[in-house]
Structure formats: C-alpha cells, structure tokens
Amino acid sequence: MDKITAAITCVGGYVPEYRLTNKILESMIDTNDEWIKSRTGISERRILKGEGLATSDMGAEAVKNILQKKGILPEEIDCVICATVTPDMLFPSTANIICHKAGIKNAFSFDINAACSGFLFTLTTAASLIESGRYKKVIVVGADKMSSIVDYTDRTTCILFGDGAGAVLLEVSADENGIKDSLLKTDGSGKPFLHMKAGGSLKPSTVETVLAKEHYIYQEGQTVFKFAVKGMADVGFELLQRNNLTGDDIAWLVPHQANLRIIEATANRMGLPKEKVMINIEKYGNTTAATIPLCLWDWEDKLKKGDNLIFAAFGGGFTWGATLVKWAY
Numbered sequence: 001m002d003k004i005t006a007a008i009t010c011v012g013g014y015v016p017e018y019r020l021t022n023k024i025l026e027s028m029i030d031t032n033d034e035w036i037k038s039r040t041g042i043s044e045r046r047i048l049k050g051e052g053l054a055t056s057d058m059g060a061e062a063v064k065n066i067l068q069k070k071g072i073l074p075e076e077i078d079c080v081i082c083a084t085v086t087p088d089m090l091f092p093s094t095a096n097i098i099c100h101k102a103g104i105k106n107a108f109s110f111d112i113n114a115a116c117s118g119f120l121f122t123l124t125t126a127a128s129l130i131e132s133g134r135y136k137k138v139i140v141v142g143a144d145k146m147s148s149i150v151d152y153t154d155r156t157t158c159i160l161f162g163d164g165a166g167a168v169l170l171e172v173s174a175d176e177n178g179i180k181d182s183l184l185k186t187d188g189s190g191k192p193f194l195h196m197k198a199g200g201s202l203k204p205s206t207v208e209t210v211l212a213k214e215h216y217i218y219q220e221g222q223t224v225f226k227f228a229v230k231g232m233a234d235v236g237f238e239l240l241q242r243n244n245l246t247g248d249d250i251a252w253l254v255p256h257q258a259n260l261r262i263i264e265a266t267a268n269r270m271g272l273p274k275e276k277v278m279i280n281i282e283k284y285g286n287t288t289a290a291t292i293p294l295c296l297w298d299w300e301d302k303l304k305k306g307d308n309l310i311f312a313a314f315g316g317g318f319t320w321g322a323t324l325v326k327w328a329y
C-alpha cells in the first residue's frame with residue numbers, strides 16, 4: 001500500500017475586534033511604545049472582550065471559517081484537536097465545546113497542551129491520524145485567550161500576549177505535497193522559567209493563591225529568550241539538514257510569534273532573508289497556540305502549491321520543534 005501523506009487543505013482564523021495598543025498600555029503601566037517595539041516588535045494585540053466569551057468561541061469561529069470556505073458540512077469532520085493553554089475550563093476539553101458550537105457531531109475531539117509549541121505538536125498528532133488511513137478530515141485548532149491569564153500590572157509579561165484562534169483542515173494528499181517531516185522536543189527542566197503557579201493538582205485554587213496572583217503567567221523573560229533563540233534556530237536548521245535542504249529551497253519560514261528578535265535569529269541561522277519570513281507579531285502579539293495558523297491565515301493567498309514551508313516554535317515546558325510542509329494548494 002502506498003504511504004498516505006496528510007496535507008493542509010484549508011486555513012481558518014479569527015481575531016477579536018478590540019485592539020490593545022502600546023499607547024493604551026502606556027496609560028496602564030510604566031512602559032512606552034518605543035521600548036515595546038524595539039524589544040518585542042509588537043504594536044498592538046487583539047483582546048476578547050465580553051461576558052461569557054472564551055477560547056472556544058474564537059476556536060469555533062476559526063473552524064466555521066474553514067467549513068464555509070471549503071463548503072463542507074460539520075458532519076463530515078472526523079476529529080478536532082485543539083491546542084491551548086487557556087481552556088474554557090479544566091474539563092470538558094475546549095475541543096469538545098468547539099465541536100458543539102460549530103455543529104460538529106460525528107467527530108471525536110480532545111485538547112493538547114504544549115504551550116507555544118501546541119500547534120506544531122497537534123499538527124503532527126493530527127497528521128498521524130490521516131496517515132493511518134482511518135480518518136479523512138481532521139481539524140487542528142490553535143486557540144488562546146491569553147488575556148484571561150495575563151497580569152495587567154506586570155509590565156514584563158502583559159505587553160507580550162494577545163487573543164486569537166487559527167485552524168487548519170487536514171486531508172489525504174492528492175500528490176506528494178503535505179506534511180513531510182517534524183522534529184519535536186520537550187525538556188521539563190524548563191518549568192521554573194515559564195508556568196502558572198496555581199490552579200492545578202499541585203496547588204489547587206484557594207483565596208490565598210488568588211490574592212498571591214498565582215493564576216497568571218509567570219515568566220523569567222531573559223532565560224526563556226536565551227533558550228528560545230537557540231531552540232528554535234537549532235531545530236529549524238537540523239530539519240533543513242536532515243531533508244537535504246538549504247534556505248534557498250524554502251519559500252517561507254512560519255515562526256511562532258513571541259519576539260521579533262527570536263524570529264530574526266531563527267531566520268538568520270537558517271539562511272533566510274526577511275522577505276521569506278511570515279511576521280505578524282506587530283498586530284497580534286503572542287497568541288500562543290494561534291500564532292502559526294494565524295500567519296497561514298494572513299498569508300494564505302500568497303502561498304503556492306509545492307512551496308516548501310518550515311514551521312518553527314518554542315514555548316513553555318520547555319517545548320519546541322519544527323515541521324516541514326510542502327504546501328498542497
């Protein structure tokens with residue numbers, strides 16, 4: 001039997017309307033537009049406002065965007081996997097809730113938590129379902145309402161994050177295009193530098209944990225920065241080498257959008273000029289699991305069949321990785 005290749009056949013996305021600009025942040029904390037732009041590349045981020053709205057609402061919009069663009073019925077979807085660190089609630093999974101909101105009734109669904117590398121880990125998992133031959137249509141969602149876990153009095157983290165959702169449809173490839181290779185890594189010794197202190201089984205929520213602000217992102221930025229620059233650049237370079245490719249063979253680098261300086265270091269190591277790098281951090285900030293699919297959503301009409309793309313990410317865990325995709329449409 002010929003090997004089945006999984007291909008991305010459609011991209012969907014959703015970002016909330018409200019724009020939290022650097023100017024507005026200047027009125028909230030001791031910061032300034034120049035510092036934020038020069039240290040991170042971010043000008044504004046989208047924030048999901050409104051009572052009762054959560055990660056699943058953005059994820060469901062991204063999924064509905066795919067169904068509408070492809071003209072397929074919700075009943076045709078076999079599986080939905082959602083990458084997120086901001087689930088609506090601990091259980092049921094956000095993917096379950098997304099299916100309900102998007103009218104998907106014949107699928108099984110679950111979440112994957114791999115922080116900023118969540119989309120890549122989920123994409124590889126979903127591709128294996130297609131490659132197994134058992135499933136025909138699998139949707140991967142990367143969605144995060146980071147504003148729900150950001151401390152807006154902490155100037156070192158609140159400038160970084162935004163809300164959004166992106167999704168891709170995976171189907172059996174009609175040719176050799178599709179998801180070709182992945183190199184994914186984790187190192188749990190990174191936990192102290194990027195985590196949420198309370199709200200899990202280690203430290204369940206109490207009045208004290210709330211008062212101590214332990215339900216927000218805790219990040220030691222400089223340490224994470226150093227690991228991210230090395231991790232993302234190394235893994236991207238290694239993936240090129242083991243596929244006998246150089247930067248010249250790559251049409252686009254699609255990097256996780258955490259910091260413009262990390263993106264530039266990764267592109268340099270892979271020998272890629274800025275024109276070949278998808279960068280939208282200036283308008284969305286770091287949307288965690290949504291950054292890579294939101295890049296694909298923004299650039300979809302510039303992609304050509306057969307283009308070689310490298311997706312690369314680094315995040316909490318630590319988790320990191322890179323995926324080689326031959327664009328299929």
Ligand code: UT7
Pocket residue numbers: 030031032035036039040116155156159220221222223224225228257258259262286288314315316
């Ligand atoms: O996606 C998940 C993975 N996360 C990442 O990849 C994030 C990685 N880290 C980073 O992107 C960067 O470390 C940050 C953007 C978070 C910080 O940039 P940095 O160049 O590492 O700055 P720093 O932490 O070394 O701080 C430099 C100075 C400090 O002041 P002093 O001690 O030199 O007087 C900070 O207090 O900048 C100060 N500072 C600020 N100033 C104005 C920190 N935050 C701000 C701020 N506005 N918002």
